[in-house]
Amino acid sequence: MAIVFDAGAEATDTDASSLTFAHTVTEGGSGKILVVACGGEEATTDVVTGVTYGGDTLLALDGTSDTLVGSCYLGKLWYTTTPKSGSNNVVASLASGNLSHFWAISASFTGVSASTPFGTPVYDTTESSDVDSDHTQSVDVTSAATELVIDAICAHGSGDAGLVAGANQTEVGDPVVDDGANPRSHGGMSYETGAATTTMSWTQEQFVQDWVQFAVALKPASSGRSRAVHYFYDVNDPLLRILDDQGRPVPAWEIKPDRWMKVTGIFLPSASKPDSFIEDPELAYIESVTFLPNGNLQIRTSRAEFAEVILARAAGQTTL
């Protein structure tokens, strides 16, 4: 399944203990993930300690940390693999104190693995003593063509121009927070299709002092179903219920095709274990489901073999 960018949002404040802004996760799709990066200036003990989306608490990605270089603060990457659909508020908060020139960027994607959404984060930093004008900050990430690499960056300094992402990157956001006269904190988030080595870079064409950047690969969801068997049916059940993988009855009109069903109660228990579903006599692939007017449900199953390969067809009309 391909990883696809869904939506982005950003917000800033010159001095605050929290930032609240709306982010809209598009309805539909699967393998969703929402990530949030935060940064600011002169954070010592004042760091972002929690992020929520629609009231749900996000997790901090292991391998990312509250990093301070000079006056440049970049927080952990916060994420959830179960973001609510629709427009909801992102709230990034500090446990105590305020963060100066506070910015936050959110991004949502689809097609990401729920069990292993991330690779290993990689960091790179640059201190003011190492920087003169026209600086390019970059970090290399090991990934793959099926993955999507995202990065977040914070730069502190007085450069008027915003940060510019590398040529193959797509920017999600690049907020600039100033003090009313001069820019103080620059943020950025971008993504790029993965490769064996993916370079994520940002450039600032005027004087910027300190930089913190990290990048991490998003892992794709498997193209099959995450739960191998969806439905369970016991032929001896007097209520003729079809159960889901949690044992809950599924309404007849919600049974879907392209799923596997386990039908029990036909054969006696056995220690034999087939190598695949096709060999298991209790498993059937649901080809079609028909809900009938009298409330009956008809499920047509197969062994999920190939239909015959059509080698040649004459020109003809297919009517409805």
Added chain:
Amino acid sequence: MSSRIGPFPGTIVIKHNPVTTWETYNLTLERSISVGQQGFYQFSKEERADEGYKKCTFRMRGQKAFLSEFMRDGLGRDLRVKEPGGRGIWEGMITQLSYSVGPVQWKVGLRDMANSVWVRYRVTGGSSTVRSTALTDTDSQARYGVKEFVLSGGELESSDVADQVAQTYLNTHSWPRPTPVQVTRRQLSPDPNIEVKALGYFSTLNWCVFNQTGTTDAQGSSAQVTEIMADTDIAQFVNSTDIDTNSTSVARVYDTDRRGGDIIKDLARLGDSNNNRWIAYMTDNREFVFKEAAPPRVLA
């Protein structure tokens, strides 16, 4: 296998055609439990691994004026079925209506309608087939979308003759025509009703043919599906696509007036290099999907 439960307790929402939008229409039907109460009854639906939402039928009761308007304008409207919680569980297009009132039953449908017609023929004495110019009824297309029909002309003297044949067919098929199905001397049903039949939007992929002769090499089956879906007539009712990568090599030349949906289903049947089955279907919000079927093994 069968599983019994009561009649469907959800709702049916009928809206205007989502692509042509020639009107503004929005109707929500609840289940009708008595004669004369506007609503639906005798509901059934079918969904398949191949194609996704396949078909849906129900009967609709209401006042005569309401039923008459629906018979006149109901074809081509968008139909969505929602479970009691409001979530969509089926969607498609209304393609056939059968109106039973008193001793008479009338039927009208989109199956035989075609508003873009041409002829595949061979000029007398020639050695290769050619296509005549497509003749169209733009008013019908503005209401229902583009629906093609290709006539097989055999040997014809000239393109003028081919155009004459195509125009004659177009004149009699570009608009759906209500047809009396039964006229009896007894009441066919105690109350006026319309039997509504809808097909999933995958069926609209077969409204138009796909021909391509400009490029003669091969490409992966997913790239070929993408190329077919780039045809704005074939994909006129497709809102979005989710096409996974499949590098199974397929030819790019198509010159036999095959329907887009049929080609895509055949491409899916080729599977992939890991011997997995693939399927193509339309799902919620008219999204087209081309991907591997649920695998017959536990995933790692």
